[in-house]
Amino acid sequence: MDLLALGWTADRVAQLPPGCEPGRVLRVDRGRLTVRAADGERRVHPAAGLHGAAAPAVGDWVALRGELAVGFLPRRSAFTRTAAGRTSAAQVVAANVDVVLVVDALIGEARVRRIERYLAVAWSSGAAPAVVLTKADLCDDVTAAVEQVTEDAIGVPVLPVSSVTAEGLDAVRELFGPGRTAAMVGPSGVGKSSLANALAGRPVAGTRGIREDGRGRHTTTARELHLLPGGGLLVDTPGMRELGLHDDADGVAQAYADVEGFAAECRYRDCEHRTEPGCAVAAAIDDGLLDPARITAWRKLQGEARHQLLRVDARARAEERKRLRALHRTMRERPYRTR
Structure with missing residues (x-):
């Protein structure tokens, strides 16, 4: 070999x-x-x-x-999440990958917020992310669905595919050629196993239907690396119903580059982007340049990343305690404080 x-x-x-x-x-x-x-x-x-x-x-x-x-050997990249359950431990899903394929389906519930979460982790991996939207043959308006995702997937290719008709498969193959590795990540039931089989040209993963409640089934039970025709390598992963961020502040910033760009223009450095004067984020929402739901998701992921950092980083916890003490001292020293 x-x-x-x-x-x-x-x-x-x-x-x-x-x-x-x-x-x-x-x-x-x-x-x-x-x-x-x-x-x-x-x-x-x-x-x-x-x-x-x-x-x-x-x-x-x-x-x-x-x-x-x-x-x-030292890893060049790693898609890492917080292990499921009540823990702060990191779990490496796939190592030394060149491309992270965030896979979701073009049917079923709204997918944009879920894709944003996966992209935040993918950006932190050190690999290049891409979004692959499966089951294009079952979608009535593929163009509109792709445009909806593309609007929020800043700087990321969004590719619709069908494992049944082979539509879009060549575009996915072009993302990783000989000697390059891609990892597929996403929730259960979005067609990752069918996509792996279609890209490999042979059955490499089992497939099952959607459950009666509409939720996906775990068809892949273990992560596995496959060598594809043409030389690319593909890591197939089990579906993730829980994707905990593991200190992914940089990934969140890249996934929400548009929001971060407006936030940098705010009048005050500590602007919370709510009702402060001179808030560029609020102005962008008023002007229709930012979706309020996207701002809410950004704040949520920022909070998760900060919380996880405090759980695993002693220095960060010490700095947070110092910040809170300074804030409380300032509140006590205010001359107009009610006594």
Whole structure:
């Protein structure tokens, strides 16, 4: 197997420990790794230190000594979310990806706010995001639906596709060619598995229908890396009903670049964009340049990113406590404070 076809680059050679060979992680399950090395596919055990938060993820390059993965090489990018449940731990969904395909369907409930959330995480990954809207063959007005998403997906290509008619598949393939890796992310039931099969030209993922309540079914049960005809690599991921931001302030800023641009023009640096005089965001809403619902979503994701940062970053917590103490001191010292 030519490692270049798996995305290997010559500069990674210096990162390999002595006596090791490289392999790329195709799948992680039951505490074991399925990897592809120069001599083909094999199942290996991770070393003692490669568990929990330090465990390799799908797409990682690992250093192999026989049937043991002794470490993994530095990641160039990583799509990371907060693990589901009551935790602040980061979960790497896919590593070393060049493109993140945010997948949603052109049928069903309104999708714009959900796509914005995925884009915020995708921008933080270090990869280039793109939006893929599936089930175009079932949509009455594809153009209008694409325009609705494009308006809020700032600087991101929005591609309608149909896994049934093959419409738009070539445009998706052009996003990642030989040696380049794309990761598909999105909720259950939007057609990720059907899209993976269509791009691969063969069944690589199981497919199932929508539940009676309209919610998607989990058809992909584990993340897996597939080598596609033409040389591209695709990570298929299980549907995510919960996508918690993990310190994604920069991603939120990029996903809402238009809002951030107006906010930078406000008269006051600490403007909360509500009723303050000289607020450029409020003026943009009044002029019809910004959707109020988009502002609400922006504030929500900003708050989530800040809350998550405070949970995982001791320095950020200390700075927040310092800020609150200063605010309380200022309130106490006001001469017109009611006594």
